[in-house]
Amino acid sequence: MQRGTSILAVALCIQLVIARALAMRKDRLASRPPNSAFVTAPIANADRIVVEGKPPAGKPADSARVDMVKENGAWVVESAYGMPVAANKADELLKRLAALRRGLPIADTAGALKRFKVSRDDFERRVTVSRAGKALATIYLGETSGPHKTDARTGGAHAVYAVDLPVYELPTDANGWFDDELLQVPPDVLAGISLGGAGQRTEVLTRQFAANKAPGPWELKGLAKARQVDDAVVSALTRAIAELRVEAALGDQPNPAWRTNEPVLTLTIENTAGKSVTWTIAKPQSGDFDVLKSSDHPWYFSLTDAEVKPLLDAYAPGALIAKVEKAAKMPKTGAKKPATPAKMQHTGS
Numbered sequence: 001m002q003r004g005t006s007i008l009a010v011a012l013c014i015q016l017v018i019a020r021a022l023a024m025r026k027d028r029l030a031s032r033p034p035n036s037a038f039v040t041a042p043i044a045n046a047d048r049i050v051v052e053g054k055p056p057a058g059k060p061a062d063s064a065r066v067d068m069v070k071e072n073g074a075w076v077v078e079s080a081y082g083m084p085v086a087a088n089k090a091d092e093l094l095k096r097l098a099a100l101r102r103g104l105p106i107a108d109t110a111g112a113l114k115r116f117k118v119s120r121d122d123f124e125r126r127v128t129v130s131r132a133g134k135a136l137a138t139i140y141l142g143e144t145s146g147p148h149k150t151d152a153r154t155g156g157a158h159a160v161y162a163v164d165l166p167v168y169e170l171p172t173d174a175n176g177w178f179d180d181e182l183l184q185v186p187p188d189v190l191a192g193i194s195l196g197g198a199g200q201r202t203e204v205l206t207r208q209f210a211a212n213k214a215p216g217p218w219e220l221k222g223l224a225k226a227r228q229v230d231d232a233v234v235s236a237l238t239r240a241i242a243e244l245r246v247e248a249a250l251g252d253q254p255n256p257a258w259r260t261n262e263p264v265l266t267l268t269i270e271n272t273a274g275k276s277v278t279w280t281i282a283k284p285q286s287g288d289f290d291v292l293k294s295s296d297h298p299w300y301f302s303l304t305d306a307e308v309k310p311l312l313d314a315y316a317p318g319a320l321i322a323k324v325e326k327a328a329k330m331p332k333t334g335a336k337k338p339a340t341p342a343k344m345q346h347t348g349s
Helices: 002-030 089-099 231-242 305-315
Strands: 048-052 065-071 074-077 125-131 134-146 149-154 161-163 190-196 202-206 248-251 265-271 276-282 290-294 300-303
Touching: 048 089, 074 089, 089 125, 134 161, 190 231, 190 305, 231 305, 265 305, 290 305, 300 305
Parallel strands: none
Antiparallel strands: 048 065, 048 125, 065 074, 125 134, 134 149, 149 161, 190 202, 190 265, 248 300, 265 276, 276 290, 290 300
C-alpha cells in the first residue's frame, strides 16, 4: 500500500512539472499576442545600424556587412569611407522595424531556428540596432515565407514569426545604402560648363539668365557668329550631369592605378550662385569602369562607362557645333530649259 502511494506521488509530481512547463510556454506566447510589436525596444533614437548577410564564397565575413552610424544628426555609411546614406533611408528602416507586427508564431523551439534560417550562425540577414554602444535590438531574418513575408525572430527569443520585411530590401553592400546621386547638378541651375583634357583644348559653354530666372541659350566661347551650338548635344551633356549616378566609393586616398593624374576629361561646372565644382575623370589601368574625383568631396568614385559616355561625346572635336547641311546646287543662269511637251490640239467632231 505504501509503495503504491509513493508511485502515485511521483506520477503526480511529474504531471505537475509538465503542466507547469506547458503553462510557462503558454504564458510566454500569451505575453506576445498577435498584432503586437515585433521589436519591443525603443529604437527611434538609435545611432548605429548594422546589416549582415552571407558573405560570398571565399570572401571575408565583413564583405557582406554594412555599418551605418549617425554623426552630427546625419547618417553615413561607416563601412564605405563615411559616404552619406541616401536621404531618409536609415530612418525609414528604423520606422519599418518599429512598425513590424507579430502574427501567430510558426515555431517556438531552439531546434527550429536552423530550419527557418534564423539561428545565430545561420541567417539570411541580421540587423543590429544600437545606441551609444549598447545594442537595443537584434533581428534575424530567414527565408521568404510568402509575398513580402519573411521568417524572423528577435535576439534572445525562440519564437519565429512571418513579418512584412523582404530580405532583398536589406542589401549587404554599401552601394545599396549610400547616396549615389550626391554629385548631380540640376539642369535649371547650370550656368557654365567647361570641358578639357590633359594638355588639350578647352571648350567653354555659358548662358545668361533673365531677371525672371529664365535661362537663355547656351553659347560656346570662340564660336564664329555664322555657326551655332548643337542644342541636342548640349542637352545630352546637361542631362548626363543632372542624372549622374556613382557606382561605388573607391576610397578617400589617391591610387596610382586609377591614373587620375592623366584625366581623359575634366569638367568644371558652375551654378547660378557662382559656385563651381570640378570633376576629374580618368580611365584606370585595368577594369571596365571609370574613376571620378570631385573637388567638392574627399572620395574617389567608380562610374560605369555608360555614365561617362555622354560627357566624352560632348568633348569630341566639333561635337558642340551644329552641323550645317550643304544647300542643294541651283541650276546655272542661262541653262537650257527642258522642252515642254506640245499642247494637244482639239479636233471638232
